[in-house]
Amino acid sequence: MKNKQPSFLDLLLEAHIDLERQGPGSPETVLKALKFLEPLDRFSQIADLGCGTGGQTLLLAKRLKGNITGLDLFPDFIEKLKAKTKAENLENRVKGVAGNIESLPFEKNFFDLIWSEGAIDNIGFEKGLKHWHGFLKNGGYVAVTCPSWITKEHPEEAQKFWSDAGSHLDPVEKNIAVMQDAGYEFIAAFVLQKECWTENYFKPREQVINEMLKKYPESDTMKEYAEINKKEVDLFLKYGSHYGYVFYIGRAVK
Numbered sequence: 001m002k003n004k005q006p007s008f009l010d011l012l013l014e015a016h017i018d019l020e021r022q023g024p025g026s027p028e029t030v031l032k033a034l035k036f037l038e039p040l041d042r043f044s045q046i047a048d049l050g051c052g053t054g055g056q057t058l059l060l061a062k063r064l065k066g067n068i069t070g071l072d073l074f075p076d077f078i079e080k081l082k083a084k085t086k087a088e089n090l091e092n093r094v095k096g097v098a099g100n101i102e103s104l105p106f107e108k109n110f111f112d113l114i115w116s117e118g119a120i121d122n123i124g125f126e127k128g129l130k131h132w133h134g135f136l137k138n139g140g141y142v143a144v145t146c147p148s149w150i151t152k153e154h155p156e157e158a159q160k161f162w163s164d165a166g167s168h169l170d171p172v173e174k175n176i177a178v179m180q181d182a183g184y185e186f187i188a189a190f191v192l193q194k195e196c197w198t199e200n201y202f203k204p205r206e207q208v209i210n211e212m213l214k215k216y217p218e219s220d221t222m223k224e225y226a227e228i229n230k231k232e233v234d235l236f237l238k239y240g241s242h243y244g245y246v247f248y249i250g251r252a253v254k
Contacts (some may be wrong), residue, residue, distance in 0.1 A: 013074060015229075024244075101122070148243065
Protein backbone atom coordinates (compact mmCIF):
# COMPACT_ATOMS: atom_id res chain seq x y z
CA MET A 1 0.00 0.00 0.00
CA LYS A 2 3.08 2.25 -0.30
CA ASN A 3 2.08 3.56 -3.71
CA LYS A 4 -1.49 4.50 -2.97
CA GLN A 5 -3.59 6.11 -0.30
CA PRO A 6 -5.45 3.56 1.82
CA SER A 7 -9.23 3.49 1.68
CA PHE A 8 -11.50 3.25 4.71
CA LEU A 9 -11.96 -0.46 3.98
CA ASP A 10 -8.20 -0.97 3.72
CA LEU A 11 -7.76 0.69 7.09
CA LEU A 12 -10.57 -1.22 8.75
CA LEU A 13 -9.10 -4.54 7.64
CA GLU A 14 -5.57 -3.60 8.63
CA ALA A 15 -6.70 -2.33 12.04
CA HIS A 16 -8.57 -5.53 12.85
CA ILE A 17 -6.92 -8.46 11.13
CA ASP A 18 -4.32 -9.12 13.85
CA LEU A 19 -6.61 -8.43 16.81
CA GLU A 20 -7.78 -11.34 18.94
CA ARG A 21 -11.33 -10.00 18.55
CA GLN A 22 -12.88 -7.81 15.89
CA GLY A 23 -15.45 -6.41 18.32
CA PRO A 24 -16.47 -6.31 22.00
CA GLY A 25 -16.60 -9.63 23.83
CA SER A 26 -14.61 -12.09 25.92
CA PRO A 27 -14.01 -15.81 26.44
CA GLU A 28 -15.96 -15.55 29.70
CA THR A 29 -18.95 -14.14 27.83
CA VAL A 30 -18.83 -17.02 25.33
CA LEU A 31 -18.79 -19.57 28.13
CA LYS A 32 -21.65 -17.83 29.94
CA ALA A 33 -23.81 -17.93 26.80
CA LEU A 34 -23.00 -21.60 26.22
CA LYS A 35 -24.43 -22.50 29.62
CA PHE A 36 -27.92 -21.69 28.31
CA LEU A 37 -27.66 -24.32 25.57
CA GLU A 38 -28.36 -28.01 25.86
CA PRO A 39 -25.31 -30.16 25.08
CA LEU A 40 -24.55 -30.68 21.39
CA ASP A 41 -23.24 -34.02 20.11
CA ARG A 42 -20.40 -34.73 17.68
CA PHE A 43 -22.81 -34.77 14.75
CA SER A 44 -23.99 -31.21 15.45
CA GLN A 45 -23.58 -28.50 12.83
CA ILE A 46 -22.66 -25.03 14.08
CA ALA A 47 -22.28 -21.74 12.20
CA ASP A 48 -20.37 -18.70 13.42
CA LEU A 49 -21.65 -15.84 11.28
CA GLY A 50 -19.47 -12.76 10.95
CA CYS A 51 -16.69 -14.81 12.52
CA GLY A 52 -13.86 -12.36 11.80
CA THR A 53 -10.51 -14.09 12.26
CA GLY A 54 -12.08 -16.68 14.53
CA GLY A 55 -11.22 -15.80 18.12
CA GLN A 56 -14.55 -17.08 19.42
CA THR A 57 -14.84 -19.70 16.64
CA LEU A 58 -11.89 -21.67 17.97
CA LEU A 59 -13.12 -21.35 21.54
CA LEU A 60 -16.46 -22.80 20.44
CA ALA A 61 -14.63 -25.65 18.75
CA LYS A 62 -12.78 -26.45 21.96
CA ARG A 63 -15.93 -26.31 24.09
CA LEU A 64 -18.47 -27.93 21.77
CA LYS A 65 -18.62 -31.20 19.90
CA GLY A 66 -19.61 -31.17 16.26
CA ASN A 67 -18.53 -29.27 13.16
CA ILE A 68 -18.20 -25.50 12.93
CA THR A 69 -18.39 -23.29 9.84
CA GLY A 70 -17.12 -19.74 10.24
CA LEU A 71 -18.45 -17.27 7.68
CA ASP A 72 -17.26 -13.72 7.12
CA LEU A 73 -17.62 -11.13 4.38
CA PHE A 74 -13.87 -10.49 4.21
CA PRO A 75 -11.71 -13.23 2.62
CA ASP A 76 -8.61 -11.92 4.43
CA PHE A 77 -10.28 -12.67 7.77
CA ILE A 78 -11.21 -16.16 6.58
CA GLU A 79 -7.63 -16.86 5.52
CA LYS A 80 -6.52 -15.83 9.01
CA LEU A 81 -9.12 -18.16 10.53
CA LYS A 82 -7.87 -21.04 8.39
CA ALA A 83 -4.29 -20.42 9.53
CA LYS A 84 -5.38 -20.43 13.19
CA THR A 85 -7.42 -23.57 12.64
CA LYS A 86 -4.42 -25.34 11.16
CA ALA A 87 -2.18 -24.23 14.02
CA GLU A 88 -4.69 -25.61 16.53
CA ASN A 89 -5.10 -28.90 14.62
CA LEU A 90 -8.84 -28.31 14.25
CA GLU A 91 -9.04 -28.53 10.46
CA ASN A 92 -11.17 -31.67 10.63
CA ARG A 93 -13.93 -29.85 12.54
CA VAL A 94 -13.62 -26.14 11.64
CA LYS A 95 -13.79 -24.58 8.19
CA GLY A 96 -13.94 -21.00 6.96
CA VAL A 97 -16.17 -19.65 4.20
CA ALA A 98 -16.26 -16.17 2.67
CA GLY A 99 -19.88 -15.08 2.36
CA ASN A 100 -22.65 -12.68 3.27
CA ILE A 101 -24.69 -13.08 6.44
CA GLU A 102 -27.59 -11.48 4.58
CA SER A 103 -27.72 -14.33 2.05
CA LEU A 104 -26.37 -17.50 3.62
CA PRO A 105 -24.86 -20.08 1.24
CA PHE A 106 -26.02 -23.10 3.25
CA GLU A 107 -28.71 -25.77 3.15
CA LYS A 108 -32.01 -25.00 4.85
CA ASN A 109 -32.73 -26.60 8.25
CA PHE A 110 -29.06 -27.57 8.56
CA PHE A 111 -27.66 -26.06 11.75
CA ASP A 112 -28.11 -26.99 15.40
CA LEU A 113 -26.63 -23.65 16.48
CA ILE A 114 -26.11 -20.31 14.80
CA TRP A 115 -23.67 -18.13 16.71
CA SER A 116 -22.92 -14.50 15.83
CA GLU A 117 -21.09 -11.82 17.79
CA GLY A 118 -21.40 -8.21 16.69
CA ALA A 119 -22.59 -8.93 13.15
CA ILE A 120 -26.38 -9.11 13.10
CA ASP A 121 -26.68 -5.35 13.58
CA ASN A 122 -25.15 -4.89 10.12
CA ILE A 123 -28.35 -6.21 8.50
CA GLY A 124 -30.83 -5.51 11.30
CA PHE A 125 -31.79 -7.66 14.28
CA GLU A 126 -35.21 -8.63 12.96
CA LYS A 127 -34.07 -9.23 9.39
CA GLY A 128 -31.15 -11.34 10.53
CA LEU A 129 -33.19 -13.51 12.87
CA LYS A 130 -35.87 -14.13 10.28
CA HIS A 131 -33.39 -15.04 7.56
CA TRP A 132 -31.26 -17.26 9.77
CA HIS A 133 -34.31 -19.07 11.18
CA GLY A 134 -34.70 -21.00 7.94
CA PHE A 135 -31.20 -22.48 8.30
CA LEU A 136 -31.82 -23.86 11.80
CA LYS A 137 -33.23 -27.27 12.56
CA ASN A 138 -36.43 -27.26 14.59
CA GLY A 139 -35.23 -26.75 18.15
CA GLY A 140 -31.90 -25.32 16.99
CA TYR A 141 -30.37 -22.44 18.91
CA VAL A 142 -29.42 -18.92 17.94
CA ALA A 143 -26.98 -16.94 20.10
CA VAL A 144 -26.15 -13.40 19.00
CA THR A 145 -24.82 -10.14 20.38
CA CYS A 146 -26.39 -6.88 19.29
CA PRO A 147 -25.93 -3.28 20.49
CA SER A 148 -28.98 -2.30 22.52
CA TRP A 149 -30.30 0.34 24.87
CA ILE A 150 -30.02 -0.96 28.42
CA THR A 151 -31.67 2.00 30.18
CA LYS A 152 -34.81 3.98 29.50
CA GLU A 153 -32.68 7.04 28.76
CA HIS A 154 -31.40 7.25 25.18
CA PRO A 155 -28.88 10.12 25.01
CA GLU A 156 -29.27 12.02 21.75
CA GLU A 157 -25.52 12.19 21.11
CA ALA A 158 -25.18 8.42 21.35
CA GLN A 159 -28.31 7.86 19.29
CA LYS A 160 -26.97 10.10 16.50
CA PHE A 161 -23.58 8.39 16.47
CA TRP A 162 -25.08 4.94 16.01
CA SER A 163 -27.58 6.19 13.46
CA ASP A 164 -24.82 7.90 11.44
CA ALA A 165 -22.92 4.61 11.53
CA GLY A 166 -25.89 2.86 9.94
CA SER A 167 -27.07 1.12 13.10
CA HIS A 168 -30.28 1.25 15.07
CA LEU A 169 -30.42 0.58 18.79
CA ASP A 170 -33.56 -0.82 20.41
CA PRO A 171 -34.31 -1.61 24.05
CA VAL A 172 -33.67 -5.17 25.22
CA GLU A 173 -37.38 -5.76 25.78
CA LYS A 174 -38.20 -4.86 22.19
CA ASN A 175 -35.50 -7.15 20.82
CA ILE A 176 -36.82 -10.03 22.93
CA ALA A 177 -40.28 -9.47 21.46
CA VAL A 178 -38.77 -9.34 17.95
CA MET A 179 -37.01 -12.64 18.59
CA GLN A 180 -40.26 -14.27 19.68
CA ASP A 181 -42.16 -12.89 16.69
CA ALA A 182 -39.43 -14.24 14.39
CA GLY A 183 -40.17 -17.79 15.50
CA TYR A 184 -37.93 -18.34 18.50
CA GLU A 185 -38.51 -19.34 22.08
CA PHE A 186 -36.67 -16.75 24.15
CA ILE A 187 -34.08 -18.40 26.40
CA ALA A 188 -31.95 -15.64 27.91
CA ALA A 189 -30.43 -12.19 27.49
CA PHE A 190 -27.55 -10.54 29.35
CA VAL A 191 -25.43 -7.41 28.96
CA LEU A 192 -21.72 -7.71 28.21
CA GLN A 193 -19.43 -6.14 30.80
CA LYS A 194 -17.74 -2.84 29.98
CA GLU A 195 -14.37 -4.56 29.94
CA CYS A 196 -15.51 -6.45 26.85
CA TRP A 197 -15.35 -3.08 25.10
CA THR A 198 -12.54 -1.22 26.84
CA GLU A 199 -9.93 -3.86 27.67
CA ASN A 200 -10.67 -6.51 25.05
CA TYR A 201 -11.39 -4.33 22.02
CA PHE A 202 -10.74 -0.60 22.31
CA LYS A 203 -7.25 -0.80 23.87
CA PRO A 204 -5.80 -3.35 21.42
CA ARG A 205 -7.37 -1.51 18.49
CA GLU A 206 -5.99 1.84 19.70
CA GLN A 207 -2.46 0.42 19.80
CA VAL A 208 -2.74 -0.74 16.20
CA ILE A 209 -4.25 2.55 15.02
CA ASN A 210 -1.42 4.53 16.65
CA GLU A 211 1.07 2.48 14.64
CA MET A 212 -0.97 3.00 11.49
CA LEU A 213 -0.89 6.78 12.01
CA LYS A 214 2.91 6.54 11.89
CA LYS A 215 2.73 4.32 8.83
CA TYR A 216 0.44 6.68 6.89
CA PRO A 217 1.43 10.17 8.17
CA GLU A 218 0.23 11.94 5.01
CA SER A 219 -3.12 10.19 4.74
CA ASP A 220 -6.16 12.31 5.54
CA THR A 221 -8.26 9.16 5.36
CA MET A 222 -6.12 7.59 8.07
CA LYS A 223 -6.51 10.65 10.28
CA GLU A 224 -10.26 10.63 9.77
CA TYR A 225 -10.44 6.90 10.49
CA ALA A 226 -8.51 7.37 13.73
CA GLU A 227 -10.78 10.26 14.75
CA ILE A 228 -13.94 8.20 14.19
CA ASN A 229 -12.56 5.38 16.30
CA LYS A 230 -11.58 7.83 19.06
CA LYS A 231 -15.07 9.29 19.00
CA GLU A 232 -16.54 5.80 19.42
CA VAL A 233 -14.35 5.20 22.47
CA ASP A 234 -15.10 8.61 24.01
CA LEU A 235 -18.81 8.12 23.45
CA PHE A 236 -18.81 4.72 25.17
CA LEU A 237 -16.86 6.07 28.13
CA LYS A 238 -19.45 8.85 28.44
CA TYR A 239 -22.67 6.91 27.75
CA GLY A 240 -21.72 3.25 28.19
CA SER A 241 -24.12 2.90 31.09
CA HIS A 242 -27.01 3.52 28.66
CA TYR A 243 -26.11 1.13 25.84
CA GLY A 244 -23.98 -1.93 25.20
CA TYR A 245 -23.81 -5.28 23.54
CA VAL A 246 -26.43 -7.72 24.73
CA PHE A 247 -26.30 -11.47 24.20
CA TYR A 248 -29.65 -12.84 23.03
CA ILE A 249 -30.24 -16.60 23.07
CA GLY A 250 -33.27 -18.31 21.56
CA ARG A 251 -34.48 -21.58 20.14
CA ALA A 252 -36.23 -22.05 16.79
CA VAL A 253 -39.73 -23.35 17.44
CA LYS A 254 -41.75 -22.51 14.32
